[in-house]
Amino acid sequence: MALRGADVLVRGLKAAGVTRIFTLSGNHIMEVFDALVGSGIELVHTRQEAAAVHMADAYARLTGQVGVAMVTGGQGHANATAALCSALAGEVPVLLLSGHAPLADLGNGAFQELPQAELAAPISKASWAAQTAAGLAQDVARAFGIALSGRPGPVHLSLPTDVLEAEVETAPVPEAAAFAGRPMPLGAPSALLVAQAVAAAARPLLIAPPALCTPTGFAAMAALEAASGLPVVPMQSPRGLADPSLGAFPEVLAEADLVVLLGKPLDFTLKFGRSPATAATCGWILLEPEGALVARAQRLVGDRLVLAAMADAASSIAALSSVMQPVAAQGGWADRVRQAVAWRPADWAALAGAPAGPIRSGTLGLAVAEAVAAQDATFVCDGGEIGQWGLATMRGGRRLVNGVAGAIGVGIPFAIGARAALPRPTLALMGDGSFGFHMAELDTAARHGLPFVAVVGNDSRWNAEHQIQVRDYGANRAHGCELAPGTRYDMIATALGGHGEQVTEARDLAPALARAFASGRPAVVNVVIEGQPAPTLRR
Numbered sequence: 001m002a003l004r005g006a007d008v009l010v011r012g013l014k015a016a017g018v019t020r021i022f023t024l025s026g027n028h029i030m031e032v033f034d035a036l037v038g039s040g041i042e043l044v045h046t047r048q049e050a051a052a053v054h055m056a057d058a059y060a061r062l063t064g065q066v067g068v069a070m071v072t073g074g075q076g077h078a079n080a081t082a083a084l085c086s087a088l089a090g091e092v093p094v095l096l097l098s099g100h101a102p103l104a105d106l107g108n109g110a111f112q113e114l115p116q117a118e119l120a121a122p123i124s125k126a127s128w129a130a131q132t133a134a135g136l137a138q139d140v141a142r143a144f145g146i147a148l149s150g151r152p153g154p155v156h157l158s159l160p161t162d163v164l165e166a167e168v169e170t171a172p173v174p175e176a177a178a179f180a181g182r183p184m185p186l187g188a189p190s191a192l193l194v195a196q197a198v199a200a201a202a203r204p205l206l207i208a209p210p211a212l213c214t215p216t217g218f219a220a221m222a223a224l225e226a227a228s229g230l231p232v233v234p235m236q237s238p239r240g241l242a243d244p245s246l247g248a249f250p251e252v253l254a255e256a257d258l259v260v261l262l263g264k265p266l267d268f269t270l271k272f273g274r275s276p277a278t279a280a281t282c283g284w285i286l287l288e289p290e291g292a293l294v295a296r297a298q299r300l301v302g303d304r305l306v307l308a309a310m311a312d313a314a315s316s317i318a319a320l321s322s323v324m325q326p327v328a329a330q331g332g333w334a335d336r337v338r339q340a341v342a343w344r345p346a347d348w349a350a351l352a353g354a355p356a357g358p359i360r361s362g363t364l365g366l367a368v369a370e371a372v373a374a375q376d377a378t379f380v381c382d383g384g385e386i387g388q389w390g391l392a393t394m395r396g397g398r399r400l401v402n403g404v405a406g407a408i409g410v411g412i413p414f415a416i417g418a419r420a421a422l423p424r425p426t427l428a429l430m431g432d433g434s435f436g437f438h439m440a441e442l443d444t445a446a447r448h449g450l451p452f453v454a455v456v457g458n459d460s461r462w463n464a465e466h467q468i469q470v471r472d473y474g475a476n477r478a479h480g481c482e483l484a485p486g487t488r489y490d491m492i493a494t495a496l497g498g499h500g501e502q503v504t505e506a507r508d509l510a511p512a513l514a515r516a517f518a519s520g521r522p523a524v525v526n527v528v529i530e531g532q533p534a535p536t537l538r539r
Helices: 005-015 027-036 049-063 075-081 084-089 116-123 136-148 161-165 188-200 215-228 249-253 268-273 291-304 313-323 328-342 348-352 361-375 385-393 411-421 441-447 463-473 489-495 506-518
Strands: 020-023 042-045 067-071 094-100 126-129 155-160 204-208 232-234 258-262 283-288 305-310 378-381 399-401 426-431 453-458 499-503 523-528
Touching: 005 027, 005 136, 005 161, 020 049, 020 411, 027 067, 027 094, 027 155, 027 161, 042 441, 049 067, 049 075, 049 084, 049 094, 049 399, 049 411, 067 075, 075 094, 075 116, 084 094, 084 116, 094 116, 094 136, 094 161, 116 126, 116 155, 126 136, 136 155, 155 161, 188 258, 188 283, 188 305, 188 313, 204 215, 204 328, 215 232, 215 313, 249 328, 258 313, 268 291, 283 291, 291 305, 361 385, 361 426, 361 453, 361 506, 378 385, 378 411, 385 426, 385 463, 411 426, 411 441, 411 453, 453 489, 453 506, 489 499, 489 523, 499 506, 506 523
Parallel strands: 020 042, 020 067, 067 094, 094 155, 126 155, 204 232, 204 258, 258 283, 283 305, 378 399, 378 426, 426 453, 453 523, 499 523
Antiparallel strands: none
C-alpha cells in the first residue's frame, strides 16, 4: 500500500517516541492531521502559534524529551518563530514543524510563500525544508539528533504540501538510536585536569547553564555537589547576577579565584567576566560544546582562561562527578556560597508589606510561595518585576522561568505545557501585562483538561518599564506604560470555561488560591496590587 509523505512523517514521529504535539491547524498541514488519526499521538490544539511552541518548550524542560510544535505555513510559521527565541536562549530541545508552500510552485507566488527556513535559521540550531516524501522520517531523526546534541536547542523543519501529499511505496524509518542526541564527552584527561585545578583553588565556583535546569539536570548537579563538596549554582535568568533567586551570590562571585562554567556561556549574565563582578585575577575554566563561544571567552578574559575543553554540559557534569573529591580546606568557602545563595533579608515581611495593608508585589510573592509549597505544585514564573518577586520568594521545587531571552508572556502556555508533562498541580505567576499575551489559551487548557492556576499581579501598568522611567528619567516623565485600571482578568477565565476570583485584600489571598486549586479547572486569581520594583538583594 502506498504511503503519503504525511504518513512517513508520522511514522518518524512515533519512532522518536512522540506522544503529544502542540499545534494550531491550517491549510498546509491538514494532510498531517489526517495521518495522525489513530496514531496514538495526541494533538493539543492551541489558539496561537507562538503559544504552541512555548507549550512544547515547557513540556521538553520537564520531560527531557524533544517538545514538538506544528503550525501552518506563512503567517502561522512567522508567528511561531517568535517563540523560538526563548527556546534557544533557554537551551531547550524543541522541534517546530511548519507547513510550507509546495516546492513545485516556489518562485511563482504560491499561497503564503515565504523563505521559511531562512526566517527560522538565526533563532534555531538548524532549519531546513523537507525535499522528499520518502525522506521525512529521516528528517525527523536528523532534527531530533541536532536538538538534543551539544547545547540543546530548537530545530525547524518545513513541510511542503506536495512533499506531504506525494505517495511512495516504501520509506525507511531509522532505528530508535538515530533519534537520540550525540554526546560530546569530556575526556578523562580533561576531567582530571579540571578536578586538579578546582582542588588547588581556594575559592572555586561551579556554574551550570539553563540546559541543566531540568529535573534530570538538577539531579546531576546534586551528584556533583555530593562528589566535590562544592555547591553547583545554576543560572537561567535574564537578570543574570541580579536574579533574586541567587540571593547574595554576586558577593561570593567577586571573591572567587576560579570559576568553572559547566556549559554556561560567558555572556552578559556574568558581566562578561569583567571586574568588579569577578576579581581581576580570577581564573576561568570553560567546558563548552561550541567552539565559537570558547573563542569569545578567550577574547573576553584573555590569559585568565586557564583551561577550555569541548564538551556538553551533561557529559561534563557526569565526568567531573566521577573524579572530583571534597577538599577539606574548601569546606568553609562552600558553606559561604550556600549561605549567600540562600540569603534573603531578615525583614522580608516588612519589605513585602504588612498583611493588613495593600497587597504589594512582595506580599503576593510570599503568598504564592506558600501555596506552591502546600500543593507541591510546579511553579511557572513570568513577567518583569512581579516575576522577580516570585523567584525571590520561591524555594526549591519544580520551576519554569522565561529564561535568558527575557521574553515575557510565556506564563499561560508554559503552565499548559507543564501540566501536560506532569499531571500535578501547577501555578503560574505573572503580571497583568504578561497575562494579555496568551489569555485565550485558557480555552485550550479547558478543552484539553489541563487545569492550572494563573495568579495575575494586577497593578494596571507595565511595571518593569514604568520603574525604568521613574528611575532613569523621573516620575514626571513616566508615561505610555499604563493599562486600564480595574480590569477583571478573572472574568476571562469564567467566560472560557474556567474558575475566576478577584482579590483585593491580603487576608483573602490564601483562601482564594486554595479554592482555585480545588476547582479542578483553569483558574485565574486576579490580585489587585501596589506594584513594587524588583527586589535588589544586597547584604
